[in-house]
Amino acid sequence: MSEAKRRYTIKDIAEQSAVSLSTVSLVLNGNTRISAATRDRVHATMKRLGYQPNRMARALAWKHTRTLAVVMPQLRHAFADVYFGEIISGIYDKASKLGFKVLLEIARAEFIESREYIRLYDQKYIDGMLFIGANNKHKFIADFADKTRPFLLVNSYSKQHDVNYVVSNYKYGAWQAAQHLLRLGHQRVGFIGGGLNEIQTSQDICESFNEVIQPRLTVDGWLTEEGGMKAAAEIVTADPSITAIFALNDKMALGAIRKLTEMGRRVPADLAVVGFDDIPQASYSIPSLTTVHQPLYEIGKQSCERLIELIHKKVERVQEVLPIYLTVRESCGAKRPAPQAA
Amino acid sequence: MSEAKRRYTIKDIAEQSAVSLSTVSLVLNGNTRISAATRDRVHATMKRLGYQPNRMARALAWKHTRTLAVVMPQLRHAFADVYFGEIISGIYDKASKLGFKVLLEIARAEFIESREYIRLYDQKYIDGMLFIGANNKHKFIADFADKTRPFLLVNSYSKQHDVNYVVSNYKYGAWQAAQHLLRLGHQRVGFIGGGLNEIQTSQDICESFNEVIQPRLTVDGWLTEEGGMKAAAEIVTADPSITAIFALNDKMALGAIRKLTEMGRRVPADLAVVGFDDIPQASYSIPSLTTVHQPLYEIGKQSCERLIELIHKKVERVQEVLPIYLTVRESCGAKRPAPQAA
C-alpha cells in the first residue's frame, strides 16, 4: 500500500464519480443504457486516475480471456523462415484489431506429452489455438477432431483428422506452375521435393504437378537451400536432357539456381527453374525467380479471423482454401524468345 | 450446464474428497502442512476428474499472472532472422521451465502510441517484459528507466536511458576480430557497417574495431546480404589495395563474399572477409565464414531468467554482459600460409 503504489479499481472510480460499481462496469463495457452525462463523468474520472481494468478479473467474470495461442512446430531455426514471420504478422495484426492477445507456444515434446495444448483451454488461459506448420507426425491434432475447442490449422490441413483449417490452394498453384512450364515447351523436367512423406501440402503439390507433367526425376531437397543445390546437381547429372527444374519451395529453387550457375549452366537459357512460395529473395535473385505466390500475411489474418468466429460460435467449422497464383519472372525463360518445341 | 460440459472447480474436488476448499487449495499449492493422506486423496480425485485450476482465478488472487511479454521491433520480415528465432527459443524454454507463459507483441506504432506497453502491466496481464532489438529510435524505453516495472532489453542496451539489459560483449568481439586480422598482416581493411546511427551495439563494434585498425573505408551495407554485396563492390573499386573486409553482421559478410566471388576475387586468397554473429549459414558457405559467435539462445535464456528475478525482486537491476568469441574458419585465410607483410 505504501511502497507498491496501489492501482485503482472499479471501486475507486465509482466513489470518485459518485455512482455505483455496476454503473462503472456498465460504462466500461460500453453499455448504452447509461446516460451520456454519467457516462462522460465516469470516463473523465477513469482518465484522470489513469484507470486500467484488471484483465484477469474480467476474464474470470467473463469466462473467456481474449487471448489465443499460436503454436509453432519444433523446428531448429523455425523462426528463421519468412514463412512463419509473415503468417504470425498477419495473425498478430488481426488479433490486435479484434482485441485479442497472442500467446506464443512451441510444440516441443513436453508441450505435447503433458497435453499442455489441452490444459491451456482447461485452465481458461486461452480461448482458441492456431497451429502453424502441421505435418503427419503431429498426432495430437486428433484431439481437436471433436471440435470441442476452437482450433485451426494455418496453411496446412489433415486428411487423417477432421480439424478446421485455412490453407492456400497448393494444388492449383502447382497446376499453374506445371502448365506454365508445359506451355513453354518443357517436357523433360526434374522435380525437387521436400517433406513428401510428412507434409500434406507437399504431397498435394507433387500430385498436382504430376498430373500435368510427369517428372523424369524426383529428388529430395529437404526444403533447404543447400538441399536444393545438391538436388539440382544430382538431377542435371543424372539426366542431362532435362530442360527445366521445379522446386517445391523457393529456398530449394534458389539453391538450384545457385548450383546450376556454379556448374556453368545458364538459367533460364539452358534450364528453366520455377519455385513455390514467393519469398522476398525470389524477386531480387539473379535471375529473379518465377514462383507461385502465397499470400502468407493474408493467410495469417484469415486464420485468426476464422478462429475468432469459431470462438464466438459464429461458425461451426472452417475449411477455407485461399487463392494462389503464379508470378512469372525471369528464371522460367518466359520472357526470352519462345523455345523450340522439344 | 447441459451442453457446455461444465469444468470442475476446486469446490467439486473439495466435495468429492470430503475436505474443505482451503485444503484443496493448499494441496494445489504444494503446502506441506497438509497430511500426506489427505494430500494423496485430493490428488487422486483431481486426477480422476481431470481437474485443472483456473489460471485467471489464481492470477486474480495471486496478483500476478506468470506470463511475460516479449516484444519484437516492427521490422518487415523480422522473424525471418535467425537472430530473433534463436533468442525467442531461449526465452521460451527458460520461461516454460520456470512456469511462465510468453505473450508475443510487435512494437508497431499503435503499440507505442496507445502505451500498450504500460497497459499490459497495469491491466495485470503480464508480470514483466522483454524487448528484443531496441535502437535509439525507441524512445518509449525511457518509460522504464524508473525501474518500477520489470523490464529488460535483450542483447542491446541504451546509453540514453537507464534500463536493465543482458547483452553480449560486442566490443570485445569486434576487438578480437580486428586483432585477428591484424595478426594476419592486414593493415588496409574495408568496413561494412549498418545501423551505425541507430543501434548502440553497432556503434560499439565500430568503435572497438577502429581502436585496433583504422579502416580505409566504411560503407553502409544496411545489414542485408544485398547491401553487403553493394558495399563490397564499392570498397574494392574505391580502393583496390584493400586486403580485408570486416562486416558488422554475417548477412553482409556473406553478401560480400558472394559479390567478390562474382567479381573474380578469391576469398580468402585475394581478400579476407570476417563477419559477426555466426548465423548457421556462416559455417556452410563457401568459403566458410570466420565470424564472431553470439550465443543467441543463451542470451534468450539469461534474459528470461534475469527478468524473472526482477519480477520476484531477487535483484533490483541487471546489467549483464555475456562473453563472445571469434570463430576462425576459412574466409579470413588464417589457415593458408602466412601472408606477406604489407
Next chain:
DNA sequence: CTGAAAGCGCTTACAG
C-alpha cells in the same frame, strides 16, 4: 436510467 447483490474460481490470513 441506476444500484444492491450474487457470482466468477481461486488464495490467504486467522482460528481452532
Next chain:
DNA sequence: CTGAAAGCGCTTACAG
C-alpha cells in the same frame, strides 16, 4: 493438521 470467511476486481441478472 484442517476449516470458515474475507478478499482478489470485475460482470450480470434482477429490481426498482
